Amino acid sequence: MQSSAPFTFLKSSSAFDDQTAFLGETGNYPTEAALLQLGHALMTELLDVIADTALEDYQTILGEALIGAFHSAAGRMEREADRARDSMRALSRDCDGSEAADVELQEVMAKARAGDAATRAAELVRDAASQCWTISTGEVWTAWRGSRRGSFLTAAQLEARQAIRSIRARKAGEADPGGPVIAFRGAPWADTAEDAGRIFDALNWALGQWPDMALATSGARGSEKLAIKWSQQKGVKLILARADFNVHGKAAPFRANDDLIALEPICCLTLAQSLDQARNAGSRPFGPALNLGQKAMEQGVRHLAIRARDA
Numbered sequence: 001m002q003s004s005a006p007f008t009f010l011k012s013s014s015a016f017d018d019q020t021a022f023l024g025e026t027g028n029y030p031t032e033a034a035l036l037q038l039g040h041a042l043m044t045e046l047l048d049v050i051a052d053t054a055l056e057d058y059q060t061i062l063g064e065a066l067i068g069a070f071h072s073a074a075g076r077m078e079r080e081a082d083r084a085r086d087s088m089r090a091l092s093r094d095c096d097g098s099e100a101a102d103v104e105l106q107e108v109m110a111k112a113r114a115g116d117a118a119t120r121a122a123e124l125v126r127d128a129a130s131q132c133w134t135i136s137t138g139e140v141w142t143a144w145r146g147s148r149r150g151s152f153l154t155a156a157q158l159e160a161r162q163a164i165r166s167i168r169a170r171k172a173g174e175a176d177p178g179g180p181v182i183a184f185r186g187a188p189w190a191d192t193a194e195d196a197g198r199i200f201d202a203l204n205w206a207l208g209q210w211p212d213m214a215l216a217t218s219g220a221r222g223s224e225k226l227a228i229k230w231s232q233q234k235g236v237k238l239i240l241a242r243a244d245f246n247v248h249g250k251a252a253p254f255r256a257n258d259d260l261i262a263l264e265p266i267c268c269l270t271l272a273q274s275l276d277q278a279r280n281a282g283s284r285p286f287g288p289a290l291n292l293g294q295k296a297m298e299q300g301v302r303h304l305a306i307r308a309r310d311a
Contacts, residue, residue, distance in 0.1 A: 014055075016124060020117050023110075035121055039128025042066060047136055063133050067141045071127035074119050081115025084108050140229045140238060142219055179212030181239065183260040185294075186223025186271035186306075187286035194275045194308070196226050202269050202306050203230050209267075216263050216287075218243050218256040223271050239263060253288040261295050268296035271306040 020029035030038075035289055046066055050056050087108045130141045186199065214237040217224045231238045241259035243252035258269075270293045272285035296303040 001226060016117075016120050018119065023113055023117055029117060030121070033209065035124040036128040038126040038128075039070070040132045042125070043129040043136070059137070060139065063137065063139070064141055067126055067129050067133060068143075070122045070129065071143055074122035074126060077115055077119040077122060080164060081112050084112035084115055088112060129224060130154060134229065134232065136306060140225055140232060140252040142238070163210050179214060179237075180210045180266040181216050181263045182206045182213050182291065183209065183216045183263065183265040183268045184227050184267075184270070185218065185225065185260070185286075185289040185292040186220075186227070187273055187289060188220055188222035188224075189279050189283060189284075190223040190271050190274040190286075191221075191226060192274060192276040192279060195223055195271065198275060198306050198308065199226050199271060200230050201268065203227060203234075206267060206269070207234060207236065211236075213266075214239055216241060216265060218253065218260070220253070220288075254291050257288060257292045257295055261299060261301070265296070267302045267303055267304065268292055269304050269306060275306075275308045 016032040016035075023029065037215070043063065043066060046062060047059070050059060050062065055062065090103065134140050182203070184199075184203070186195075190199075203215070215227060215231045216239040217227055219228060219240045219242055228238060230236075241256045241263070243256040245252045248255045268287040272289040272293075273283070274279050293303045293305060
């Protein structure tokens with residue numbers, strides 16, 4: 001395990017601090033800097049305690065569980081705030097102008113605002129722990145379910161199905177989901193330093209071509225985790241089309257490609273084999289990556305296979 005890198009937060013002012021400054025009637029709130037430091041400290045303490053012990057074999061499970069706990073808490077508090085907003089709408093609709101009704105409405109409004117602040121606080125701790133996790137271990141964390149808003153520490157993450165709905169809504173004139181989508185699939189064993197360098201080169205090229213791009217991938221281990229790490233470092237929106245093995249069985253990685261194509265990507269990047277030939281011993285090219293390239297060409301979408309620098 002790598003030791004934790006120095007971790008400082010230099011943001012002089014924050015939306016969270018501005019948000020909570022108007023909630024004095026519900027009590028004092030910790031500052032954003034304090035919450036970020038908490039997330040870092042919790043992850044650092046976990047990694048330090050289990051280092052060089054038998055629990056280090058379970059480092060990934062424990063680290064992801066810690067981050068996921070705050071992600072789950074944020075979701076629960078957000079749902080409570082949404083319920084309070086539903087009550088606000090009902091009370092506003094049925095308000096009879098009495099003092100009692102007005103007091104009840106004000107209380108529900110305060111509950112909704114407090115829920116929003118609590119949700120954001122949990123998200124800040126989650127994002128700081130996630131960033132510390134990546135810096136310390138080189139691994140990246142992505143939410144198993146649902147979308148995740150971005151912060152100055154992380155880019156936004158969307159579920160593929162939600163992004164597909166947004167694209168359809170945009171065509172109907174209802175919404176605009178953002179910039180062009182770049183899809184990427186790669187072999188799980190293509191995770192060497194050479195692979196990472198060329199994946200980053202390809203993604204940097206794409207970002208230069210389409211500065212407002214979003215990266216879409218299935219989030220599989222290996223090369224696709226490297227692509228996710230790149231998106232976090234660059235602040236690029238991430239769209240995850242996860243393979244659902246419970247529903248689709250062995251066909252799941254290929255059904256994920258259907259979701260990627262449904263996002264109407266402007267370009268598909270693939271890496272079906274490691275650029276380090278020693279890693280490819282006994283391995284066929286990664287079928288889902290080949291399949292995405294084939295689907296892209298069938299749909300008239302630009303497809304680029306990532307190759308070694310001298311290839």
